Structures are given as C-alpha cells and as structure tokens.
Amino acid sequence: MIPAQFDYMAPTTIEEALNALSQHGDDAKVIAGGQSLLPVLRMRLNAPEMVIDLGKIQELRGIRDDGDAIVIGAMTPHAVVGSDPLVGEHAALISKAVEHLADAQIRHRGTFGGALAHADPAGDLGAPVLALGAEFVIAGPGGVHTVSADDFFVDLFETAIGEDEILTEVRIPKHTGWGAHYEKFVRVAHQWPIVAVAAAVRADGGTIAEARVGLTNMGSTPLRARGVEEALAGQPATADAVRAAAERAAEGTNPPSDLNGDADYRRHLAGVLTRRAVLAAAGA
Numbered sequence: 363m364i365p366a367q368f369d370y371m372a373p374t375t376i377e378e379a380l381n382a383l384s385q386h387g388d389d390a391k392v393i394a395g396g397q398s399l400l401p402v403l404r405m406r407l408n409a410p411e412m413v414i415d416l417g418k419i420q421e422l423r424g425i426r427d428d429g430d431a432i433v434i435g436a437m438t439p440h441a442v443v444g445s446d447p448l449v450g451e452h453a454a455l456i457s458k459a460v461e462h463l464a465d466a467q468i469r470h471r472g473t474f475g476g477a478l479a480h481a482d483p484a485g486d487l488g489a490p491v492l493a494l495g496a497e498f499v500i501a502g503p504g505g506v507h508t509v510s511a512d513d514f515f516v517d518l519f520e521t522a523i524g525e526d527e528i529l530t531e532v533r534i535p536k537h538t539g540w541g542a543h544y545e546k547f548v549r550v551a552h553q554w555p556i557v558a559v560a561a562a563v564r565a566d567g568g569t570i571a572e573a574r575v576g577l578t579n580m581g582s583t584p585l586r587a588r589g590v591e592e593a594l595a596g597q598p599a600t601a602d603a604v605r606a607a608a609e610r611a612a613e614g615t616n617p618p619s620d621l622n623g624d625a626d627y628r629r630h631l632a633g634v635l636t637r638r639a640v641l642a643a644a645g646a
Contacts, residue, residue, distance in 0.1 A: 365403035372415040386412040394476030431533045436475025453534045455542035459490040484554040488584030489576030502527035515583035543642035545635045556622045557631040561639035580615040589613040599644040608637035
C-alpha cells in the first residue's frame with residue numbers, strides 16, 4: 363500500500379527536532395532508520411501529518427568510552443554497533459544479540475535507539491540491554507534526564523519516552539571479561555524470535571560468581587529472569603547446576619499465545635534456551 367500524504371522535515375540538531383515535535387504535537391512522528399515505522403505507514407496503521415527524520419543529526423551517532431560505561435548514540439546503525447571493538451570488549455552481549463538481528467540490510471539501515479524506542483517485546487535488543495542494566499538518556503523541552511532499563515520499557519510498544527521527547531543515547535555499564543551468549547529460537551531465518559534468552563556470566567574458577575539473564579518475547583516487555591540469576595550465583599558452571607537454575611526461567615512471565623506457539627510452549631522454551639545460553643556464556 364501507499365502511505366497517506368505527510369509533510370517531511372530533517373532537522374540537523376536535537377534542539378530543532380524537539381522544537382518540531384513541540385510545534386506539531388500528536389500530528390508528528392519521529393523516524394530513525396525507518397525499519398519499523400515505514401511498514402506501519404505503508405499499511406496506514408498510522409497517518410501522521412509530519413514525519414521528523416533524525417538522520418541528519420550527527421550528534422546522535424557514534425560509540426564512545428565513558429569510563430565505567432559504553433555510550434551508544436541512538437542513531438547508530440546496528441551494523442556499526444555489532445562490529446565496534448569497544449562494544450565487543452565491554453558489552454559482548456550486545457554484539458552477540460546484534461548478530462541475530464534480522465538480516466544484513468536491516469542491520470545497516472536500522473538504528474540501535476530506534477529499535478529500542480519501538481519497544482517490540484519480540485525485538486532482539488531489549489533483553490540484552492535490560493540484562494546489562496543500561497540507562498537511557500532522553501532529551502525533552504525540560505532538559506535531559508536518564509531512565510534505567512527497568513523503568514524504560516513500560517508496556518507493549520510503550521516506553522518512558524514522552525510524546526515531546528527524543529532518545530539521544532544508551533549507556534551500557536561495562537561488563538568487561540564477562541562471557542555472553544544470545545540464544546534465539548525461530549522457525550525460519552530472520553524471523554522475530556518465538557523466544558530468546560540473553561545471558562551474561564562472570565565466572566571465577568569454574569564457579570558462576572554473577573549472572574544476568576534477559577528474556578525476549580515472554581511478556582509485553584523484555585524481562586529479567588531474576589529467579590535464574592539468584593539460583594546461579596555461587597553455583598558451579600556445570601550442566602546440572604545450570605539446568606536446575608534454568609527451571610525458574612518462566613517465573614513471573616506472561617508469554618503470548620499465537621500461531622508460533624502457545625504460552626506453555628514458550629515457558630518450556632524459556633527454560634531450555636536459558637540453560638543453553640548460560641552454559642555457552644559460562645564457557646561450559
């Protein structure tokens with residue numbers, strides 16, 4: 363289908379973009395890489411009068427080392443994030459997840475912040491950033507504020523970004539030396555995950571000192587498998603110990619039922635994939 367007619371503007375600064383949002387209000391939509399918004403426009407599921415393109419705002423791009431965190435600009439393409447040595451060294455779980463994200467074309471066009479702002483619970487980035495305790499820097503008319511990953515994902519396709527605000531960057535605390543793995547289950551290549559698990563593990567002499575586990579498509583938002591994390595702490599990195607902890611993967615989840623599988627099937631998958639992801643992250 364052809365989108366409904368709309369006006370278009372491409373500001374070159376964050377301030378210009380915020381002014382445009384303030385001016386057009388509910389009639390405006392922000393576009394980043396366009397991999398989520400353009401299909402919506404083509405199907406006329408949304409018909410904004412103004413589309414504000416962030417692609418020319420250079421300050422929203424790039425990756426930098428900021429002491430105890432890696433900072434990723436919201437408009438940085440997935441392909442750049444996935445191949446960046448800083449991300450690979452200090453936030454390997456993000457690199458692992460990007461490898462599984464859609465196809466090469468989308469990874470080159472889609473943006474890190476755009477995907478997170480879209481907040482699809484089946485998206486491949488929500489669980490990893492949640493597991494690593496990321497912080498989201500948001501600019502608005504009242505200035506800049508930071509939101510933790512625990513508070514950023516509010517509900518299905520809903521985040522803490524206000525209607526007149528823009529996500530500018532994502533701060534990923536360094537997890538240098540941690541093992542990482544992203545285990546994704548799909549029926550066909552490049553599909554949204556039926557379930558996926560993001561695991562980061564800090565091992566010490568064959569013992570799991572600390573683990574962080576995020577779940578994809580197990581509720582209306584990405585989720586932390588905190589029961590698994592608690593059960594893994596101090597346990598040996600063995601198949602039996604990890605299997606026992608992974609049995610808690612579905613605690614507190616509310617997975618959907620659809621043509622790809624019902625809720626019980628997803629709960630079963632969560633346990634299986636958590637075991638695989640944690641063992642791989644621990645190098646066991």
